[in-house]
Amino acid sequence: MSTNKNEQPSTAKPEAKNALPQSINSEQLALIAQMFQNIPEGVFIINGQGTFEFANPMAAQLLGDNQEALIGQNILHYLHDTDRDKYMYTLLSWLDHKDSPISLGPNEVKIYRADSKTLEADLCISSLPKNIAVAENLFICVLHDLSSHKEQYNRLIKQATTDHLTGLANRLTLEESLKEHWQESVQTNQAISTILIDIDYFKLFNDRFGHVKGDKCLQKVASIIAESLPSRDCLAARYGGEEFAIILPRCQKDTAAAIAKHIQIKVNNMPFTDIGLPSDFRISVSQGIACEFNNQYRTSEALICAADTALYRAKTEGRNKISISA
Known part of the structure; x- marks a missing residue:
């Protein structure tokens, strides 16, 4: 999970996995995909190391990648330096709390998209129930695009001042x-x-x-x-x-x-x-x-x-x- 905080995340990503992730069985993955397919928020699941196990279409769109390419990559590669450090240490600390429900956020983060653009968003992470995880901790993440809100806020501030x-x-x-x-x-x-x-x-x-x-x-x-x-x-x-x-x-x-x-x-x-x-x-x-x-x-x-x-x-x-x- 280590990453150099002084370097901007590389746009070169590891090859996507062809097989289903081992942390979620196929039936559960199909059910998760059905539940979150059409939700207008970015929803994805990561393991304790921050690796993507699942991403819905909106998550892929917000991150500037496609669903298949995201699987096997790490959420830390998409986060701005300060946010990356915070979430890296958070995930590390959560490794010792396998039996307790854990959540973080929503917190405002800056995302480095796969297409080199940036995105301001709210990110919320919560642990999934143990009956979904086969071998390890899993966390469901919700990514909410703040761009339009920021644009509207700045426009209103300008109009008011x-x-x-x-x-x-x-x-x-x-x-x-x-x-x-x-x-x-x-x-x-x-x-x-x-x-x-x-x-x-x-x-x-x-x-x-x-x-x-x-x-x-x-x-x-x-x-x-x-x-x-x-x-x-x-x-x-x-x-x-x-x-x-x-x-x-x-x-x-x-x-x-x-x-x-x-x-x-x-x-x-x-x-x-x-x-x-x-x-x-x-x-x-x-x-x-x-x-x-x-x-x-x-x-x-x-x-x-x-x-x-x-x-x-x-x-x-x-x-x-x-x-x-x-």
Whole structure:
């Protein structure tokens, strides 16, 4: 049963056995096959060494092999390194418990399929009654594919945390992230800055070119903002309407101002010919910056309010401006 944990399981498998396995008699095997033939879960039986004695069609499909080829192979060859070690030691420990019912799982595992693809699945192992085993312990295993669940979960998480139009974080994610970084700032006495960004005269843009092109404009500005973040710890979000927000943990005012200037230049030079507008058409943004350092603001909400006040000042001063809260 030994296997090198530093090596990925080899795709070369031993030849399948032609004879029926000796651990299960033919009548019992036929009954087992009939019971589990059409179950929409992977069901297979292994012996105490982890060798396949039986596999239903779904198990073969999930493992990327055929039923006959699986017989005689070892389940450990299909498991990821960490899972392989865990199940190897589990099977070894079970060799001394031949008369006790034993079960493990369900546990999430990563499977290396025979076709070199990977599969995330739940694996559950339980000992079979002694009247089924002829010579040794046998364990029935149920393999449940988690791929679709993971896909759906990730899709729901994305829907819940992002703005569907721009792909940036949504307002809820912004607020949660700000609170988290605020606490870090307070505990470590490091700066945290925010930038609020508003597209100038966006209502006139929509009135002149229509909401479809307005949405395209929002997406183009959002793309520039996302590309301007200095690290993955920072967050860009759609704050509402044509307004965006950036959280910059561990960034002082000067850093925030440099990022805002970069955004201003990129937006000022952003072409719109790709959405059918004149080649000389341009837009601008107004930006407000606030920075928390040395307990300047009492709460994260106060920090956002300071950035909003700075944004309002940038707009009243003529727009296409960057204003920094005192």
